[in-house]
Amino acid sequence: MCLVSLIVYKTDAFEKEQRHTTAQLNAATYGERIKNEIVNGTEITDTLEQILISDDGTIKHFNTIAKNLMSDSIESVQLAPHGVVTDIYPAEGNEAGKIDLLHDKDRGEISCYARDNHTVITQGPFELKQGDYGIAVRNPVYLNDENGQEYFWGFTIVILRVPEIFSDSISALSNFGYEYKLSKTDTPWSDTYEVVCQSDGNLTNPVSYDFTIGEENWRFEVMPVSGWRNAKLIAVIIGLYTSIVFVLSVLIWVWLTAKEHKNKFQKLAHMDSLTNIYNRYGFDELAEEMIAKNPNAPYVVALFDIDNFKFINDIYGHVYGDRALKNLADSMKSFFPSDTLLGRNGGDEFCILLPNCTYDDVKEQLQQFTMLPKIFSCKGNDYPFYISLGYAEYPIAASNRAQLMRCADAALYEVKLHGKNGCMAYREGLHSRSRKQLGFALKDISEHLPGAFIIYRADKENDELFYANHEFLHMTGYKDIDELFKLTKKSFRNLIREDEQQQIEASIWQQIDSGNENDYIHFHLRKADGTYLSVLDHGRIVENQQYGRVFYVLFMDWADMHIRYSDKFSE
Incomplete structure (x- = not known):
């Protein structure tokens, strides 16, 4: 648990550092973009200034020029010769804006500062008569008289809409999952910041990017919406490592329990789930072990299958075919001695290994089992089914288990060839002839x-x-x-x-x-x-x-x- 606590602490510290670094980069990137967007808006005043200089202090066709300079983020364009606003575009709705800037109680001090210090100033945000908010950009213009003496002509002014002027930047930042706040100083000589625009969420320990426009300071602050700590990641790590501790604690119990159940699991892996006798793998393995333990003793292997089993499945369905298989396995368990190894090779084929037995010992027993009535029930009726069986003796017919199985298989197919539902011992020469004859006969009858x-x-x-x-x-x-x-x-x-x-x-x-x-x-x-x-x-x-x-x-x-x-x- 101490290790888990250390990992959580280190991960949390690393995640905070990464988030601060990323937030700082975003603040600088988008802060610079916002600055450029505001500066691009203020360049309208520079354009008007250049026209005034080139036309000796006059602007002909002001409305036409101003109209061409307008955009969705511009509220209005104004001229204020001698500090008095005389021309506004668009004029409709902006009549109240024609004021004496130098002597206005709210605008006079900062306007005089701009005039006396030859600097562009921004003022706001303030509520617009048309709704929303705006920032006024005032650019003092100086011309030369006929004696070459510089004099103050007045202001070229543009009213910028906020946050429209930098909406692209803040929208992109919001989409990246950040809260933000943009502020500026009240006046060039003040250290007090006024909020220009901000998101709905609260900012806690945000990173900031500072920039200047003219002589005014601006500050852009950002932080992730989800905060500086990745709570989901911390929860996942705590859950993961706590689970690991729990798993490690349980492993000892699992290891001890697994050892106890090892033999049981091995047996299950060797068993056929339908008939609850050994499957092919289990039968082969145990038969090899039995013969290897006592290689000089006689053994008899018998192979048998259900006659016409495919027709049982086709006519009555696979459910009843499975019942026939299970009934056959149950009859094997009840008929043969307890030391007999019983197995299902697959499909409808079964096998048994009788230890310490010869042909003479098992002949009557296997014939009796073959002829023993076998039935399965379907919809309240009992239906009989029959088997064919072939058997071979070790070591007379074969020198190993695999060869013994092949001999019993050859005897089984000899029974099939002679009409099924019979029992036959292997004799020399049956290895391949029976299967070939049976295969030829079936094909010849059905096709030719x-x-x-x-x-x-x-x-x-x-x-x-x-x-x-x-x-x-x-x-x-x-x-x-x-x-x-x-x-x-x-x-x-x-x-x-x-x-x-x-x-x-x-x-x-x-x-x-x-x-x-x-x-x-x-x-x-x-x-x-x-x-x-x-x-x-x-x-x-x-x-x-x-x-x-x-x-x-x-x-x-x-x-x-x-x-x-x-x-x-x-x-």
């Missing part, structure tokens, strides 16, 4: 199977379309499967011409109910453009684990068949 076919739900009330291959989309003119689903509302019924719908549906179900699965049906199929294509379909009903009964239907163009096989038809 000859003929147009669709898959839809075998339900009289809900004949939902699931799939259409590229050949079908091409034959019917649908841009893609999304357009097919949109235009048909995902219903097979909407692919049949309306006048044939009841007859065709009745015919299909009559065949199914009679046990005839290989008959053909002829009807008109709706195309994307609204026209119809005469087709012959051949359907088969299949029991699917995920969707129940579904139809696999192959379509043939009726007209094309007659053209290609007309000879056979005639025979």
Whole structure:
């Protein structure tokens, strides 16, 4: 806290010094500008003096000349031969200004001083008859008579409006965030200052800039609106360093607490938040440690995933897909021994490590787990899902954990290739063949199977379309499967011409109910453009684990068949 106090003190002192320096520079800069602006206004009297000298003490066309000298900051231009004001521009409203300056009780003393000392004097500020305030600038003029003797001609006078004469300077200074006050001495021989113009705020210990115009002293004072002390900065520094002191005080407690919770945090970093079992990183790390501690013992790694998990997410939504994952993890916890290492590789793929086990030890156990019913609930209904599992033994199949995982993965994809929902042990030669065969089979079926076919739900009330291959989309003119689903509302019924719908549906179900699965049906199929294509379909009903009964239907163009096989038809 002593250090904080010292820093605050030093910062405050530095900030004050900086603000004083900046304020002094601004006072000098704008004070000089104000001086020049006032001097520029007084030069009108010099111009009139030069005209008087050149025209032997007369000014012809005074009003015209004065009019050209006027500006927004000039109230009036005057001539006072022998000290008596005789000419004023503009004349209107300034009639009262025609006075004897040398003998006036308010103006006489200072006017006589200007005359006797050959100096320009300023007087004011005073309230103008037209409103606002002004400063009178009187310039004594001396001419030479015919004998070359100098004599006092009178005064050339200009009345300056304040603060208009230096409004640009004070506006700029105000915009920079400064309070100001401009003062001048009452008379050239006085030390008493009179305020000419000032801002609304009070000035405390302002910096000042002094200058003279003629023989009169002027003083321009400024200070920041927010004062000499940067209260916000001091508050920030106090808050910052007090926080630092507080943080340092807390760090010891944090360090001790962190040590206590280190193991807990490490465990959380290794856990999967959805299923509350180890994630891929945690599983791999612990499996490496378990095998390294006892490298001569047998271990079995099993990899498994949910069959058709993408369809669960697509049909029921990701929330219910997450429920299936969690239910599967819960079944793992309850089924396997407590020393089994459980993990989720990511997505719908899970893994387990069974210590001190061989193929023979775990075969029956893993098959039982694979066939164990697994369900998730959606809107009050229970839906089953199934898994495929592959496993491998260390050190028979692999010499390290990574290789062991790859062997189990190869066995898993061999199960997939043979129809899913099964359990298989790794055997030599499965490293790459299974994935390649599965990948080729899926691609070949979905993209290159000859003929147009669709898959839809075998339900009289809900004949939902699931799939259409590229050949079908091409034959019917649908841009893609999304357009097919949109235009048909995902219903097979909407692919049949309306006048044939009841007859065709009745015919299909009559065949199914009679046990005839290989008959053909002829009807008109709706195309994307609204026209119809005469087709012959051949359907088969299949029991699917995920969707129940579904139809696999192959379509043939009726007209094309007659053209290609007309000879056979005639025979």
